[in-house]
Amino acid sequence: MKTRLFLLLILSFIVFFDVSAQKSNKKITITGRVTDLYSSPVYGALIMIDGKTTSAKTNDKGFYKIKVKPSASQIGVFTTTLGVKEVPINGGSVVNFNLDQVNTVFQGKETSSVSDEVVNEGYSFAKKGSITKPVSKTDVSGKEYSSFSSIYDVLRTLPDVNVSGSSVTVRGVGTTGNSSPLFVVNGVTVSSINTINPSMVKSIEVLKGSAASIYGVQGANGVILIQLK
Structure with a gap:
């Protein structure tokens, strides 16, 4: 009898702690x-x-x-x-x-997170090995990049990008009007990247030529895709 009572108490404690654990892990x-x-x-x-x-x-x-x-x-x-x-x-x-400043609303299309083997081609994704378009992608999630003071310092490390102060151009493209490339952050077209902290960036892709053509006239000077962590 005592053994049965003891086992019932043990079982009760197990059930209680299991329910408590589930509640504590509930989002x-x-x-x-x-x-x-x-x-x-x-x-x-x-x-x-x-x-x-x-x-x-x-x-x-x-x-x-x-x-x-x-x-x-x-x-x-x-x-x-x-x-x-x-x-x-x-x-x-x-x-x-x-927020204590006036916000500019940007229209864009949301993209999902992709693996290192996948390249964002504007509004779709493709395996790097299956395309011949001029595309470069750099993983900038390492500690060596997060130590930079600005996003422009990170861009300076990319082989396809020229940076002078906060002025950015993509190498190997014919500039049209304003020489700045189109910036796209997490699938959203933006007019400025000044406030992006390098520690927040996962990867940067540079599109030019036919790879950037999917963005139309906006991509004439190249496209820089920034994926945040």
Whole structure:
């Protein structure tokens, strides 16, 4: 009788701790809204968790929704014009952001994360071995790149890019009007990369010639695709 009671107690403890563990590992849903200086919604802002970008972004009304692990401590928002703003989660389920500068809304098409063997060709992906277009891709996620002070320092290390201050051109292309290439960050066309921190960048691809033609006239001076972590 005592043995049976003891076994029942042990089983009860096992079930209790198993249920507790499942509850502690259950993801938490966080929602919120991102607005600019004038309380207007910021569209397309990337949501970050513990310093890393996620696939979540704000909709046209500035709202976002994301599920995070209980261990997550920081939530942030990233835009190419306003940079990064992060705050502690502190167990909150609603976190709003008000950015202190006017945000420029960029229209673009979202792309998914791809492996090192895959090349982003604008609006599609292809294996490197299956294309003959002039494409170069560089993994810049290492510590040696995160030590750079600006994204332009990282671009200077790429063989297909010329950088002078914040002026960037792609080698081997005939420039049209403004000589700057088209910048695309996580699939979104942007007008500036000034606020991108090198430690946030996973890889950089340079497209030119026929590889950049999928972007039309915008890609005439080459295209630089920046994939964030």
